[in-house]
Amino acid sequence: MEIKHIVLRHLKMDLLKPFTTSVGTEYDKDFILVEVKAKNGLSGWAESVAAIDPFYKEETVKTNWHIMSDFLIPILLKEPITHPDQVSERFSHVRGNFMAKSALEGAIWDLYARENGMPLAKALGGTKDKIEVGVSIGIQSSEKELLDLIEKSLDEGYKRIKVKIQPGWDINILSLIRKHYPDIPLMADANTAYSLDDLELLKSLDEFNLTMIEQPLGFDDIIDHARLQSEIETPICLDESIHSAEDVRKAIQLGSCQVINIKIGRVGGLTESKKIHDLCGSHGIPVWCGGMLESGVGRAHNIAITSLENFVLPGDTAASSNYWAQDIIEPEVVVNNGLITVPDKPGIGYEPDRSKIEDFTLYSKVFRI
Numbered sequence: 324m325e326i327k328h329i330v331l332r333h334l335k336m337d338l339l340k341p342f343t344t345s346v347g348t349e350y351d352k353d354f355i356l357v358e359v360k361a362k363n364g365l366s367g368w369a370e371s372v373a374a375i376d377p378f379y380k381e382e383t384v385k386t387n388w389h390i391m392s393d394f395l396i397p398i399l400l401k402e403p404i405t406h407p408d409q410v411s412e413r414f415s416h417v418r419g420n421f422m423a424k425s426a427l428e429g430a431i432w433d434l435y436a437r438e439n440g441m442p443l444a445k446a447l448g449g450t451k452d453k454i455e456v457g458v459s460i461g462i463q464s465s466e467k468e469l470l471d472l473i474e475k476s477l478d479e480g481y482k483r484i485k486v487k488i489q490p491g492w493d494i495n496i497l498s499l500i501r502k503h504y505p506d507i508p509l510m511a512d513a514n515t516a517y518s519l520d521d522l523e524l525l526k527s528l529d530e531f532n533l534t535m536i537e538q539p540l541g542f543d544d545i546i547d548h549a550r551l552q553s554e555i556e557t558p559i560c561l562d563e564s565i566h567s568a569e570d571v572r573k574a575i576q577l578g579s580c581q582v583i584n585i586k587i588g589r590v591g592g593l594t595e596s597k598k599i600h601d602l603c604g605s606h607g608i609p610v611w612c613g614g615m616l617e618s619g620v621g622r623a624h625n626i627a628i629t630s631l632e633n634f635v636l637p638g639d640t641a642a643s644s645n646y647w648a649q650d651i652i653e654p655e656v657v658v659n660n661g662l663i664t665v666p667d668k669p670g671i672g673y674e675p676d677r678s679k680i681e682d683f684t685l686y687s688k689v690f691r692i
């Protein structure tokens with residue numbers, strides 16, 4: 324791969340509906356889109372999942388812009404890359420900043436796949452030609468709005484419903500859902516809203532036959548989650564606590580969880596995501612692909628990684644139309660009966676739409692060798 328230049332763009336897209344979790348509400352989406360342009364004219368694309376605020380993890384659009392511009396891009400441009408697996412090694416002495424690293428590494432993966440004429444899914448070792456997906460429904464302003472959204476999602480064929488919970492919007496809500504939908508595959512994401520002081524409440528989750536409870540405790544905890552998992556039947560899924568395969572090794576050793584949510588951006592990229600996938604597979608721990616309200620570019624990367632064998636649970640990769648009036652890729656991501664067909668074209672398999680990207684771009688910068 325001979326890089327000609329790298330373009331960072333700060334985009335802002337309006338969500339079709341606000342998305343509320345226990346840590347806040349997102350009304351629109353600011354994110355960094357990365358384009359790595361090669362001398363042969365091909366471009367690789369990826370996006371950072373860092374938000375405008377540090378409420379999910381510590382990275383933001385601004386911290387990303389700084390770390391990418393002042394550290395990671397100079398490292399990338401210093402010497403040629405022959406395989407995307409080299410990128411995370413090159414970045415390893417930069418601490419943390421996983422989302423910034425992931426966005427640049429993902430664009431290199433896309434470029435590598437395009438240059439080799441293969442779908443990104445295949446370049447990653449994927450085996451599936453269709454993937455099952457679910458949908459993540461935020462905290463709503465009424466129980467009726469929640470039930471209406473669940474009904475709509477099931478009508479659209481999604482294979483699994485994920486609802487956000489928090490103190491005061493939890494047991495009552497899950498009980499209401501189960502009254503209307505006793506048998507649907509249902510999971511809850513607490514986004515760190517509880518502590519071991521809530522042990523009795525968390526034990527009562529077991530009556531709802533959830534497929535999992537996602538990240539009930541602290542955002543950087545695996546010890547208390549191990550104690551909780553020993554007290555409840557419902558499988559714990561870790562999201563925010565997991566940044567690497569090393570974290571997964573410790574969580575498995577401690578019994579902190581029975582499921583792992585892989586988010587490419589949270590763990591520093593596709594190479595680390597593959598390592599986590601393989602480690603979990605060797606320990607009988609199922610994985611699924613979480614979402615970060617990505618545009619179609621990030622959605623495309625999520626589809627590619629979900630084609631790997633041990634992604635056995637439906638992920639949060641819903642259709643473009645679930646989030647955006649207009650996505651920035653052609654074609655948009657569509658879901659048919661809860662399934663997405665894995666593209667068989669080179670790279671991410673969807674073409675970034677440059678005119679739409681320009682429409683949403685607030686500012687950009689080109690970095691040359």
Ligand SMILES: O=C(O)CCC(=O)C1=CC=C[C@@H](O)[C@@H]1C(=O)O
Pocket residue numbers: 344379458459512514562613614615616617639640641
């Ligand atoms: O992209 C999707 O549809 C999933 C969105 C989602 O659930 C989340 C997005 C961003 C941060 C988190 O609050 C939350 C999650 O924990 O998965």
Ligand SMILES: [Mg+2]
Pocket residue numbers: 512514537538562563584613
């Ligand atoms: Mg989550």
